[in-house]
Amino acid sequence: MTSIAFTVNARPVEVAADGDTPLLDALRNHLGLTGTRFGCGLEQCGSCMVLIDGAPEKSCGKTLSAVAGKSVTTIEGLGTPSDPHPLQRAFIDLQAGQCGYCLPGILISATALLDRNPAPTRAEIAAALDDNICRCGSHHRILRAVARAAARMGEETRP
Numbered sequence: 001m002t003s004i005a006f007t008v009n010a011r012p013v014e015v016a017a018d019g020d021t022p023l024l025d026a027l028r029n030h031l032g033l034t035g036t037r038f039g040c041g042l043e044q045c046g047s048c049m050v051l052i053d054g055a056p057e058k059s060c061g062k063t064l065s066a067v068a069g070k071s072v073t074t075i076e077g078l079g080t081p082s083d084p085h086p087l088q089r090a091f092i093d094l095q096a097g098q099c100g101y102c103l104p105g106i107l108i109s110a111t112a113l114l115d116r117n118p119a120p121t122r123a124e125i126a127a128a129l130d131d132n133i134c135r136c137g138s139h140h141r142i143l144r145a146v147a148r149a150a151a152r153m154g155e156e157t158r159p
């Protein structure tokens, strides 16, 4: 058992656990951030996606020791019910999900995409979400919602 310090959603945290504890478990069980979902636990479904220093990573496949000193962003860090991230707003507007289980991971992957490419094509959005499985088959609405968020963010930043 050791104590590992890192940042989650701009807040410094310290978790006392074995260094090989999956980051997903540390987020959910030690820090109470249950928005990040356990799907397969095998780095196959993307439901556990978080940003680590801005890059999308599957938290079930990352150890706690691998994020020492790093900055982690979870779905809880994207927006709030009263001030949602433009992606969250677009997903609500278009009712892009069905059961919603995959959406935290998808929103994280989409955030990483729009951070590096604010005006992606449909093909680029699909490629960025390639690691995220939606068992409800909501892919078409999800692609439309990401495109809508990108367009809206573009309008908001235009002078």
Ligand code: FES
Pocket: 037, 038, 039, 040, 041, 042, 043, 044, 045, 046, 047, 048, 049, 058, 059, 060, 061
């Ligand atoms: S739970 Fe991590 S990829 Fe499925």
Ligand code: FES
Pocket: 097, 098, 099, 100, 101, 102, 103, 133, 134, 135, 136, 137, 138
């Ligand atoms: S909305 Fe149900 S898994 Fe994607």
